[in-house]
Amino acid sequence: MTDPAASAYRRFRDELLHHGLLISMGVDGLFGRSGGFERVLEGVNAAIGAVGDVDRPEVMRFPPGIGSLQLEQSGYLRNFPHLAGTVASFSGGDDDHRALLDSLSKGEDWSGTQRPTGVALTPAACYGAYPVVAARGRLPEAGALVDVYTWCFRHEPSIDPARMQMFRQREHVRIGSPAQIATFRETWLERARSLVESLGLPMAIEVANDPFFGRVGRILANSQRERSLKFELLVPIVAEAPRTACVSFNDHRDLFGRAWAIEAQDGGVAHTACVGFGVERLTLALLRHHGFVPGDWPAGVRHVLGL
Amino acid sequence: MTDPAASAYRRFRDELLHHGLLISMGVDGLFGRSGGFERVLEGVNAAIGAVGDVDRPEVMRFPPGIGSLQLEQSGYLRNFPHLAGTVASFSGGDDDHRALLDSLSKGEDWSGTQRPTGVALTPAACYGAYPVVAARGRLPEAGALVDVYTWCFRHEPSIDPARMQMFRQREHVRIGSPAQIATFRETWLERARSLVESLGLPMAIEVANDPFFGRVGRILANSQRERSLKFELLVPIVAEAPRTACVSFNDHRDLFGRAWAIEAQDGGVAHTACVGFGVERLTLALLRHHGFVPGDWPAGVRHVLGL
Secondary structure (H helix, E strand, O other), X not given: OOOHHXXXXXXXXXXXXXXXXXXXXXXXXXXXXXXXXXXXXHHHHHHHHHHHHHHOOEEEEOOOEEEHHHHHHOOHHHHOOOOOOEEEEEOOOHHHHHHHHHHHHHOOOOHHHEEEEEEEEOOXXXXXXXXXXXXXXXXXXXXXXXXXXXXXXXXOOOOOOOOOOEEEEEEEEEEEOHHHHHHHHHHHHHHHHHHHHHOOOOOEEEXXXXXXXXXXXXXXXXXXXXXXXXXXXXXXXXXXXXXXXXEEEEEEEOHHHHHHOOEOOOOOEOEEXXXXXXXXXXXXXXXXXXXXXXXXXXXXXXXXXXX | OOOHHHHHHHHHHHXXXXXXXXXXXXXXXXXXXEHHHHHHHHHHHHHHHXXXXXXXXXXXXXXXXXXXXXXXXXXXXXHOOOOOOEEEEEOOOHHHHXXXXXXXXXXXXXXXXXXXXXXXXXXXXXXXXXXXXXXXXXXXXXXEEEEEEEEEEOOOOOOOOOOOOEEXXXXXXXXXXXXXXXXXXXXXXXXXXXXXXXXOOOOEEEEOOOOOOHHHHHHHHHHHHHOOOEEEEEEOOOXXXXXXXXXXXXXXXXXXXXXXXXXXXXXXXXXXXEEEEEHHHHHHHHHHHHOOOHHHOOHHHHHHHOO
């Protein structure tokens, strides 16, 4: 492994494992977390909550999965099929079970016994919220504001500890008019910058694009950038590698409004936006910049995190 | 639907939805939770933590998934293939993507595009802990005690709100000698009884068995009962239906010790046991017995939950 970024990722990962902050699970991008790691992460999550609570959002907490049909309807499968996870299970009888046991005992591939369950894994915390708001009918004048916090899955096994396959996102989701969306984004660009500054982390906010799949995807990504629909708050975590997106600001225009038929106050299609905080990534950035022992961190940072 | 249990499940579910405590996601057994539901659930979880913290367990927090190989090695796939969930994803190129887009636009089945990812869903909170403890080598004299809290998946879509497909378990896991296991189980049988009593819930603790699959499974289930290896703390939630297991006490003997080659202090195979609390189930039991408005609950119950 002579790629300097890969070596640096591996070194950082091994330090986190050595300090017992992350726990190896034998699969790239799946880690257990220690109690100490979780205390920092919960501090990060609570600090985000404290910033957003002034808006009195509606709190919704979704499980790590959504319906496969919902994933399909959201457009995620079209645009990010390589990242999406669907859940399969065994659905046979005693004879199929015997065949499964036989495969297991011989160490053979048993994936052929798995059938779709109708459940998929949540790709981003906000995906649960849109159909719920849509089902309530025409938006009130104030639109909707939802606070979500969910385990997400993306199929991208990596040695970069900041690119996990399973991780948590804290998001605020805004649904309303284009003017409400614009205000929401401006407000959160400022709030996120101020919060991450208070954590003593270096950062920059830049235009970005989602990792759309394939040839068609490159066109979508370019268009997203040209229209400045996505910004990321980037923190350098591993010096030898690209900076890590720790917060993202996404203006979906009427994409989800159309997908879910969310009716705006004026009878048109609602616009949506979200701000998503990667709480594991912020925790890793803190560990990288302030050291592996949170008790030794600057008093100001510990205060923000309630540590 | 004339089955009285089914009607009662449906009625209870509809009341929970009506009060906004659960949020429909369009799939049986998948629900969003309101902020109010989560405050109760977090109170339940914290109360369990307070009881167990006196033992100074090692805290491990695992994501909702584990490696498919780990699921296989644990024996879960053999015994509960119908409940286990495995994660699949698209792994094709641009041509396959075009075919996927075509299927999606025609509303056709696209499950054939999904390939195994090597990730499975966590069936019980303790499954992450065994390989970690095994990898550390021979147990110290005191054995190991681990506190876990994880989202679990079981493929059993149901209209019973207490039988979710995705739910959280708080567990203490004990790994050591048969004598240490026996003490652990006695201690937690008493602690759980006392905790659930303090929540003002009716209950009984009874011998139970796991839902092993198929014909072979019935033999395993009978043997488990005869040897009193599993107990459940049962609470009546829906009067017309069987009581709901809200806590389970499981003596695995040397099953996981052998599966993971966990070496006991004396060089033999370690025994393991766990006590698992279904925090959603306890929350639902509280809502059923004390009403849908936690602010109106008895002061003693609110005190235990920190509400």
